[in-house]
Amino acid sequence: MENEKEKVTTPEMPDIDVLFELADLFKVFGDSTRLRIMYTISENEMSVLNIAEVLNMEQSTISHQLRVLRQNKLVRVRREGKQIYYSLDDDHVKRIIEMGLDHVLE
Amino acid sequence: MENEKEKVTTPEMPDIDVLFELADLFKVFGDSTRLRIMYTISENEMSVLNIAEVLNMEQSTISHQLRVLRQNKLVRVRREGKQIYYSLDDDHVKRIIEMGLDHVLE
């Protein structure tokens, strides 16, 4: 190869603490229950119990996982009366999933 | 765009086994050591020992993690004499990381 001096698109390695954050973010996507929750609320917001029913899982499990999603700013929360409605935070999230899916389904 | 019954971007939930694969893929990105390795070999291929030196980690640790990357088809491998050179498999991988980074840094 000629032209060895040229950097095409050299991504600088982020600081170590950013890398930890980044790893933490991907960890969130690295669980099938959370992925299912994200798909479930990707189009319409849904209450906790509703999500639990749709996925046929314990309310507690869903609640615990929603907390993880919340902490990572991946969901929006809206209270209405007794119920709390969750929805995906932005298209960003969907795009990350789609990108992963591309690789898996390649 | 016109309006034929079309849902804007409704992602069908993939089969459960695809979701497991997807989760497994994201798990790979969910570790800072692996992220650092991926950054390290994102531009130029590098030998195992070299990666270990750059990251100041044990050869064994790097080797174990490279195996994970290999199993998930995220790296390319090339042997040259005694050394084995690893590089990122495709831009796809970089894009997934960049997308996550966007979210973290937003």
Next chain:
DNA sequence: TGAACATATGAAGATATGTTCATATGTTAA
């Protein structure tokens, strides 16, 4: 062939993670 080097791998220990159970907190309506 054997020495030196590079990489891979199994086992073990420490830590992290996911689910369940029981219960606490928060909300509404009577």
Next chain:
DNA sequence: TTAACATATGAACATATCTTCATATGTTCA
């Protein structure tokens, strides 16, 4: 206020994951 319902959370357990150590495997060259 209390009853009924929706959600959140702490503790406990099982399982998964990461790193290290010791060693095996693979390669080159004298």
